[in-house]
Amino acid sequence: MFANRLAAAATIAAATVVFALSALMMWIYASEPRTGHFSAEFxxxxxxxxxxxxxxxxxxxxxxxxxxxxxxxxxxxxxxxxxxxxxxxxxxxxxxxxxxxxxxxxxxxxxxxxxxxxxxxxxxxxxxxxxxxxxxxxxxxxxxxxxxxxxxxxxxxxxxxxxxxxxxxxxxxxxxxxxxxxxxxxxxxxxxxxxx
CATH class of the missing domain: 3.40.30.10 (Glutaredoxin)
Known part of the structure; x- marks a missing residue:
């Protein structure tokens, strides 16, 4: 019983860490200045x-x-x-x-x-x-x-x-x-x- 709870807690903790790291990477990517050719004919x-x-x-x-x-x-x-x-x-x-x-x-x-x-x-x-x-x-x-x-x-x-x-x-x-x-x-x- 205790082992099941411990495994569940570890799974939740791992998922939380993965989610937090993914969110951090997306935030860093979104805030990076873009360079290149961003234009269109107008x-x-x-x-x-x-x-x-x-x-x-x-x-x-x-x-x-x-x-x-x-x-x-x-x-x-x-x-x-x-x-x-x-x-x-x-x-x-x-x-x-x-x-x-x-x-x-x-x-x-x-x-x-x-x-x-x-x-x-x-x-x-x-x-x-x-x-x-x-x-x-x-x-x-x-x-x-x-x-x-x-x-x-x-x-x-x-x-x-x-x-x-x-x-x-x-x-x-x-x-x-x-x-x-x-x-x-x-x-x-x-x-x-x-x-x-």
């Missing part, structure tokens, strides 16, 4: 009304953010921090581009995106387009973007908060998590995107 409009496609990622390094203009905290904070990074880099970052892709094209038309990005800096280009085209970009970059009803007929957007670091070759080189220390972010941009 046809959008920038905040000045100019056409844009996937070619904009080639030729110069860029900081890429996916957000929306009705975002209460994360998006304006990130764009404010991007503007600060551009200012701190000065001439060192003159080739670095900043891109803001709306994940809410239903509300974020060209005029709205123009007013939004230019309120932060002239170094960030905003993009919008038809919902199908925006979905191509979101899916191609494996960004989470989901409409969340607010109970009063409106909605917010649940979305990826990371800032993507994209090399001049158009490939993802790393990410900066939301709320990253700005000195560390500056160092990462320098070593990842601006190194000679």
């Amino acid at each position: 046809h959008l409009t920038d905040h000045l009304g100019r056409p844009a496609d996937q070619g904009l990622f080639k030729g110069q390094p860029s900081l890429v953010y996916f957000g929306y203009t009705h975002c209460p905290v994360a998006c304006p904070t990130t764009l404010y921090e991007m503007a600060g990074l551009f200012e701190r880099l000065g001439d060192e970052g003159k080739e670095l581009k900043g891109y803001f892709f709306t994940i809410d094209p239903e509300r974020d038309n060209q005029e709205v995106v123009n007013g939004y990005v230019t309120a932060f800096t002239d170094r960030i280009t905003g993009f919008t387009g038809e919902p199908e085209e925006m979905r191509k970009v979101v899916d191609g970059w494996r960004v989470h973007a989901e409409k969340v009803p607010d109970g009063s007929g409106g909605y917010s957007m649940d979305h990826t908060l990371s800032l993507f670091l994209v090399g001049a070759d158009g490939r993802l080189k790393g990410v900066l998590p939301y709320g990253a220390d700005q000195d560390e972010a500056l160092d990462k941009i320098r070593t990842t995107l601006l190194k000679s």
Whole structure:
């Protein structure tokens, strides 16, 4: 009887350890920054009304953010921090581009995106387009973007908060998590995107 209970307890303990290790490995895998070519063909409009496609990622390094203009905290904070990074880099970052892709094209038309990005800096280009085209970009970059009803007929957007670091070759080189220390972010941009 005691041996059966001991065997059952050992089995449960072993299963718990296996489950915990599996969960830990999945968490580590999910939190690792991805690198590579995360793009898709798309046809959008920038905040000045100019056409844009996937070619904009080639030729110069860029900081890429996916957000929306009705975002209460994360998006304006990130764009404010991007503007600060551009200012701190000065001439060192003159080739670095900043891109803001709306994940809410239903509300974020060209005029709205123009007013939004230019309120932060002239170094960030905003993009919008038809919902199908925006979905191509979101899916191609494996960004989470989901409409969340607010109970009063409106909605917010649940979305990826990371800032993507994209090399001049158009490939993802790393990410900066939301709320990253700005000195560390500056160092990462320098070593990842601006190194000679």
